[in-house]
Amino acid sequence: MTLSRQVANAVRGALSVRRVSKGRSFRRGSSVRIIDGRLVVGDRVTILRNGEFSGAVTIGNRVFVNRDAYIRPGVTIGDDVSLGPFVRLVTDSHVIAGPSRRAGASTHSPIRIGDGAWLGAGVTVLPGVRIGDGAVVAAGSTVTRDVQPNTLVAGTPARLVRELDQVTNA
Numbered sequence: 001m002t003l004s005r006q007v008a009n010a011v012r013g014a015l016s017v018r019r020v021s022k023g024r025s026f027r028r029g030s031s032v033r034i035i036d037g038r039l040v041v042g043d044r045v046t047i048l049r050n051g052e053f054s055g056a057v058t059i060g061n062r063v064f065v066n067r068d069a070y071i072r073p074g075v076t077i078g079d080d081v082s083l084g085p086f087v088r089l090v091t092d093s094h095v096i097a098g099p100s101r102r103a104g105a106s107t108h109s110p111i112r113i114g115d116g117a118w119l120g121a122g123v124t125v126l127p128g129v130r131i132g133d134g135a136v137v138a139a140g141s142t143v144t145r146d147v148q149p150n151t152l153v154a155g156t157p158a159r160l161v162r163e164l165d166q167v168t169n170a
Contacts, residue, residue: 023061037073048085060115074110081113084121084139089113091127114149134164 019034022041029049037055041047045059048067055073059065063077066085074091077083089111097104109128113119117131120139131137132149142156152161 029067042079066121074108075113076110077113078115078117078133080116082118083113084119084123086122087119088124090124093127134166136164 019037020039020041023043023045025044026041027046029047029051031049032047032051033053035052035054037053037057039053040056040058042059042061042063044062045065046063047065047069050067051065051069051071053069053071057071057073057075057077059077060079060081062079063081063083065083066087068086069083070086070088070090072089072091075089091111092106092108094106095104096102107127111125111127112130113125114131114133114135116134117136119125119131119137120141122140123137123143124141125131125137125143129143129146131143131147132151134150135147136152137143137147137158138152138154138161140156141154141158143153144157147153147158148160150164150166152164153159154161
């Protein structure tokens with residue numbers, strides 16, 4: 001088999017049935033990869049091209065994942081969530097070790113994205129963070145601590161900008 005045929009088969013099989021449990025109306029772009037784990041996807045989920053999902057990841061209903069998402073094991077995404085392009089949800093890190101090799105033993109802490117949250121383009125969420133229901137994280141932010149429900153945060157590290165109305169669209 002030629003290399004181009006092998007690549008084409010790998011792309012077609014990237015979301016194979018044995019690694020993905022999917023709900024109704026699941027749409028995916030090209031080159032979405034699942035590595036070493038199982039992806040559980042709810043109803044009416046869209047994942048655009050070039051996403052990478054590593055390990056066990058759970059995605060709720062009516063979720064939109066824009067292009068080039070990088071999602072590590074132990075992530076749970078609630079219902080009605082929108083992830084902008086180039087979002088990174090990183091659940092693993094290292095302890096700081098001695099001077100001969102500062103990146104010590106690996107650590108893992110799950111990330112939870114609450115229902116109705118919106119993460120803008122290029123957001124990075126670090127291990128152990130919980131993003132509350134209805135929260136908005138501005139583009140380019142780095143989230144190092146939990147985000148309260150119905151708040152807008154921005155910056156590196158992300159800080160509270162304001163609380164959001166829980167009843168209307170503002």
